[in-house]
Amino acid sequence: MRNIRLSVLFGVIGGILTFLFEGWSVAVVGILMGISLGLAISGQLKRKEPAKLALDVLPSALVSCGILLILSLLQNYVITGVIGHSPAPLEVMIPANLIGVLGGALFLLITVALHGLSEGQERIGRLVLLGLVVIAFPFVDNFTQLGWTSLIIFSLIYVLLGMGLNIVVGYAGLLDLGYAAFFAIGAYTTGILSSQQDNITLNFWLVIWIAAAVAAVAGILLGAPTLRLRGDYLAIVTLGFGEIIPVIFLNLTNVTIKEPLTCWIIPGVERLFGATSKLSCNVIANNLNLTNGDLGINPIGRPALPFIGTFTSNNTVPWFFLIILIILLAIFGINRLRDSRLGRAWMAIREDELAASQMGIDPVRTKLLAFSMGATFSGFGGAFYGAYIAGVFPGAFQFSTSIIILCAVILGGIGNIYGVIVGGLVIETADRLFLPALKDFFTNLMNHSVLPALASQKTLHDIVAQNANPILYRYLLFGLVLVIMMAVRPEGLIPNAQRRMELHEAEEAPNVAASTSVKS
Amino acid sequence: MLELKEVHTYYGNIHALKGISLRVEKGEIVTLIGSNGAGKSTTLRTIQGINRPRSGTVLLEGTALETLPPHEIARRGVAQSPEGRLIFPRMTVLENLEMGAYTRKDKTGIKDDLERVFTLFPRLKERIGQKGGTLSGGEQQMLAMARALMARPRILLLDEPSMGLSPILVELIFDTIVTINKEGTTILLVEQNALMALSIANRGYVIQTGEIILTDTAPNLKNNEMVRKSYLGIE
Ligand SMILES: Nc1ncnc2c1ncn2[C@@H]1O[C@H](COP(=O)(O)OP(=O)(O)OP(=O)(O)O)[C@@H](O)[C@H]1O
Ligand SMILES: [Mg+2]
Numbered sequence: 001m002r003n004i005r006l007s008v009l010f011g012v013i014g015g016i017l018t019f020l021f022e023g024w025s026v027a028v029v030g031i032l033m034g035i036s037l038g039l040a041i042s043g044q045l046k047r048k049e050p051a052k053l054a055l056d057v058l059p060s061a062l063v064s065c066g067i068l069l070i071l072s073l074l075q076n077y078v079i080t081g082v083i084g085h086s087p088a089p090l091e092v093m094i095p096a097n098l099i100g101v102l103g104g105a106l107f108l109l110i111t112v113a114l115h116g117l118s119e120g121q122e123r124i125g126r127l128v129l130l131g132l133v134v135i136a137f138p139f140v141d142n143f144t145q146l147g148w149t150s151l152i153i154f155s156l157i158y159v160l161l162g163m164g165l166n167i168v169v170g171y172a173g174l175l176d177l178g179y180a181a182f183f184a185i186g187a188y189t190t191g192i193l194s195s196q197q198d199n200i201t202l203n204f205w206l207v208i209w210i211a212a213a214v215a216a217v218a219g220i221l222l223g224a225p226t227l228r229l230r231g232d233y234l235a236i237v238t239l240g241f242g243e244i245i246p247v248i249f250l251n252l253t254n255v256t257i258k259e260p261l262t263c264w265i266i267p268g269v270e271r272l273f274g275a276t277s278k279l280s281c282n283v284i285a286n287n288l289n290l291t292n293g294d295l296g297i298n299p300i301g302r303p304a305l306p307f308i309g310t311f312t313s314n315n316t317v318p319w320f321f322l323i324i325l326i327i328l329l330a331i332f333g334i335n336r337l338r339d340s341r342l343g344r345a346w347m348a349i350r351e352d353e354l355a356a357s358q359m360g361i362d363p364v365r366t367k368l369l370a371f372s373m374g375a376t377f378s379g380f381g382g383a384f385y386g387a388y389i390a391g392v393f394p395g396a397f398q399f400s401t402s403i404i405i406l407c408a409v410i411l412g413g414i415g416n417i418y419g420v421i422v423g424g425l426v427i428e429t430a431d432r433l434f435l436p437a438l439k440d441f442f443t444n445l446m447n448h449s450v451l452p453a454l455a456s457q458k459t460l461h462d463i464v465a466q467n468a469n470p471i472l473y474r475y476l477l478f479g480l481v482l483v484i485m486m487a488v489r490p491e492g493l494i495p496n497a498q499r500r501m502e503l504h505e506a507e508e509a510p511n512v513a514a515s516t517s518v519k520s
Numbered sequence: 521m522l523e524l525k526e527v528h529t530y531y532g533n534i535h536a537l538k539g540i541s542l543r544v545e546k547g548e549i550v551t552l553i554g555s556n557g558a559g560k561s562t563t564l565r566t567i568q569g570i571n572r573p574r575s576g577t578v579l580l581e582g583t584a585l586e587t588l589p590p591h592e593i594a595r596r597g598v599a600q601s602p603e604g605r606l607i608f609p610r611m612t613v614l615e616n617l618e619m620g621a622y623t624r625k626d627k628t629g630i631k632d633d634l635e636r637v638f639t640l641f642p643r644l645k646e647r648i649g650q651k652g653g654t655l656s657g658g659e660q661q662m663l664a665m666a667r668a669l670m671a672r673p674r675i676l677l678l679d680e681p682s683m684g685l686s687p688i689l690v691e692l693i694f695d696t697i698v699t700i701n702k703e704g705t706t707i708l709l710v711e712q713n714a715l716m717a718l719s720i721a722n723r724g725y726v727i728q729t730g731e732i733i734l735t736d737t738a739p740n741l742k743n744n745e746m747v748r749k750s751y752l753g754i755e
Contacts, residue, residue: 341622348608348619355606358568360594360623360671 003041003060010037011064014104015071019079020437023088023096024144026072030065030100031107035129037064038111050116054109061105069101083441084448134324138317149316151432152425153388156323157381159424162408163330163417164377169406170415170496171338172370173350175235178222178242179405182375184397185218186211186382188249191297191392192290204303208383215379216372218245223371227364230353239399246397252290258283296393300386311387319388326384327421330377334417337373346370400475404431407478411485413492422493430481431474438470521546521706522567522598522675527576527586529559529566536562538730539576544675544708549701551709551717551738553751554727560710561603563727564677567708568600569593580675595623597674601664601681603710609653613644616652616663620670629672637666640696658685661693675706682713694720714751718742726751 014033018026041057076087088096107129114125138149161183168176189211193202202210226237258264263281270276291297303322304310311318337343345366348356353363386392404427412423446468454461470477485492522544529537536559544550554560565571567578569590578585585593599620608616617637621630638645641662647655652663661681668676678697682690690713698720701707711717718724718738726734726747734744741747 344619344622347611348622351608351610352606354570354590355602355608356619357590358594358600358602358606359619359667360591362589362591 002044003057004063006040007037007060007064008067010040011067012071014064014068015075017434018068018072019075020434020441021146022075022080022085023092023146025096025146026068026101027096027099027103028140028144028146028148030068030104031133033064033068034061034104034107035111035133038108039126041108042112042115045112045115048116050113053116054113057109057112061108064108065101065105068104069097072097072100082449083444085444138320142317148433149320150313152429153316153319153323154432155425155428156320156327157385157388158405158408158428159421160323160327160330160381160384161378161405162412162420162424163327163334164374164381165405166374166409166415166417166420167334167337167346167377168370168374169409170420171343171350172346172367174226174367174370175231176238176371176374176402177235177399177406178238178240178245178402179374179378180397180399180401181222181242181245182215182218182378183382183385183401183405184245184249185215185375186379187386187392187396188291188297188382189214189379190383190386191300194301194387195297195299197292197297198285198288198290201301204301204383204387207301208380208387211383212376212379215375215382219372219375220368222375223368226371227367242399242402246394249291249397250293250394253293255285255288255290256283257285257288291392291394294394296391297386298391298393300390300392302387302390313390323384326380330380331417331421334377338417342366342369404428404478407482411482411492413495416492416494416496419492419494419496426493427478431478435470435474435477442468442470521581522708523579524563524567525577525579527563527566527573527578529562529571529573531562531571536730537566537573540727540730540732542725542732542735544706546706547701547704548723549697549707549709549721551711551714551721551724552727553711553714553717553724553747555750556712557729558727559730560727561679562730564600564602564679564708564710567593567677568598594671597671598677599668599671599673599675600677601661601668601679603679603683605660605664607652607655607660607663607667609651611652612649613652613655613663614648616667617644617670620667621672624672630670633670633672637669640669640699641666658689661685661689665693665696669700669705673705675708676700677708677710679710680712681709682711682716690716714747715742 010033014026014029017029021029037060038057041060042053045053045056076093080087087093111126111129114122114129117125137152141147141149161179164182165176165179168174168179190204190207192198193200193207193210194204195201222238222241226234229237259282261282262279263283266279267281302311305318308318311322338346345356345361348359348361349363349366349370356366357363385396405424408423408427409420410423411427412421413419446465450468451461451465454464524540524542527537527540528535540559540563542550542552542563552560552563562571566573567585569585569588569592573586576586580593580596580598583596585596585598588596608619611619617634618630621633624630643659644662644666647659652660655663661683665678665681668678681693681697685693694716697707697709709717709721718741721738724736724738724741725732726741734741734747736744742752
């Protein structure tokens with residue numbers, strides 16, 4: 001029953017997406033829907049033979065793909081009329097729907113059937129499946145001209161940021177409300193070191209490491225004053241840090257750097273002995289505009305590779321695979337960290353600092369390393385971001401950015417790296433891809449159907465015309481989603497097993513009993 | 521092995537320990553008894569570095585502990601099964617025990633000790649995958665003690681290990697303390713249950729409002745008029 005509910009939900013979400021993106025989108029949406037529904041369902045099924053499992057979810061496949069097909073047809077033949085678009089021609093509609101519906105069903109069955117294998121085999125199967133999707137995605141996207149890749153890349157940057165923040169908040173339990181500061185540090189370091197702004201133009205492949213290192217050091221600097229603080233107080237200090245850093249970058253427009261040896265140390269020693277200096281002070285930089293204030297740094301150098309050449313804005317494929325690669329390395333690194341002694345020290349500190357110190361864990365070192373490791377990943381993220389948009393602008397690192405990253409972590413499932421990945425993808429994709437498309441949809445709907453009908457009532461017409469823009473309600477919608485999520489599924493989309501147990505102890509208890517009895 | 525000399529500890533301007541001096545020799549069980557609020561837990565917290573003495577010194581085999589942070593003191597071989605237990609509630613029993621061995625690197629030794637605490641506390645073995653926070657009070661008490669043992673401490677500080685336990689469990693805990701001691705761990709035992717404590721200890725100290733008012737061998741204390749009246753409840 002629960003599976004059917006999920007199927008309806010996924011089918012409807014998929015269908016609504018076709019309303020917004022039209023044309024070929026149903027093919028891509030269908031397959032993504034099939035896989036994600038499969039992942040969601042198989043978590044609740046007991047392992048049995050793959051073929052039997054596939055048979056069991058046939059109704060789910062029928063329901064979800066049926067709904068998708070109906071909505072997609074509705075979109076093409078009814079909705080287009082209402083919003084003043086012309087329906088896609090049959091030579092698009094037929095293959096797109098066939099791929100979406102049949103492909104979606106097929107992938108759903110495959111994903112669920114994988115659950116019939118042993119745990120290790122299932123994991124490998126899922127990796128292969130997801131790997132195929134990820135590899136195919138930008139090419140399919142190019143072919144279907146949906147133009148999603150360039151926006152998904154932003155989501156992936158947020159995924160990386162979320163994974164870093166998850167170390168601080170999820171593993172070590174330190175609430176950080178100013179995480180965007182490290183993002184800013186990564187991006188501005190990249191900007192300063194690889195633009196014409198100050199005549200230093202280093203290679204991106206070098207800069208990205210420098211940016212991460214600078215962010216790591218900044219993590220320790222932020223950590224230091226917060227060590228004695230707990231909970232709420234810590235959050236306030238990180239909030240302050242998050243506000244200070246962007247302001248500092250905003251104001252680094254007139255920087256003079258003097259070399260300490262010739263300017264202070266030698267003259268100082270000389271004065272001590274009453275000598276007068278013939279040395280002149282070496283000024284390294286005079287009145288240097290490092291960050292260009294409000295206008296930001298622009299353009300920033302971009303990565304280049306043999307065969308591919310310099311990455312450009314027109315071809316998003318290399319960018320996409322670069323960020324995927326960074327994320328894969330980050331997953332690997334973070335998983336290793338989590339299972340290391342340091343990782344266990346983080347968990348202990350999160351649980352009870354006093355008890356942890358009695359186990360011989362140094363709380364100061366442990367917390368500083370959490371801030372520092374967390375910051376490292378946003379250093380990478382910032383460097384990639386700066387290079388990708390070829391500029392760094394102060395507006396991108398405000399408080400709201402910190403909050404959105406934090407929400408991605410909480411929404412996805414705090415403490416669980418895969419949850420955080422899903423959270424980052426969902427939130428940023430909704431923001432960058434879904435909302436703008438929704439806005440276009442509404443604009444078209446208004447202009448074509450609603451406003452003409454209201455022409456006689458001037459005030460109403462104007463009110464509707466001005467307010468029918470979902471982007472205006474960005475934060476309202478965002479807030480609503482959070483409130484609903486926290487009420488319905490406080491443990492996040494893909495929770496860490498521990499937290500789910502705590503939040504749903506009573507409901508899950510019988511399940512746990514059942515699954516252990518199956519094993520034994 | 522452990523020695524406190526004229527230790528004064530304050531909470532703000534509350535003078536909780538007014539010049540405590542005591543010694544624990546290697547291999548001994550020493551008990552510290554006293555009524556509520558006498559300063560027993562504060563004494564242990566001071567040894568652990570959680571509270572700092574304003575004056576006086578705490579020596580572990582000659583090295584001063586009072587300037588070291590708690591984690592350094594723990595690394596020098598002082599482990600505590602604290603009052604209020606302080607186990608990690610969201611970690612499993614096994615994870616809690618592994619945390620106890622955090623500073624150790626001898627994998628085989630850790631494994632052996634795990635077996636050892638499971639032999640001492642078979643109940644914990646049954647609950648190996650359960651979250652610490654969902655254990656019963658008595659089980660948490662066992663876990664706290666087992667976790668302290670996992671550090672293979674030189675000296676084990678026990679703060680009211682029998683608190684809130686049923687008589688059978690109290691018996692078990694005290695038997696275990698004796699066993700641990702026989703295996704070579706020095707023990708400083710704080711107890712409300714003075715009768716039990718004195719029957720397993722070698723020596724004892726009586727603390728009253730922050731001062732040691734009496735010290736003697738355990739059998740002598742057991743027969744002491746004042747101790748019998750005030751702490752054993754025997755007229
Ligand atoms: N954090 C604190 N702040 C202020 N006063 C404290 C604090 N902790 C303990 N005290 C006071 O210090 C004195 C000694 O407390 P302590 O906890 O050492 O007593 P105890 O002998 O362990 O008592 P019990 O047998 O009830 O556990 C008490 O008067 C107590 O009120
Ligand atoms: Mg006490």
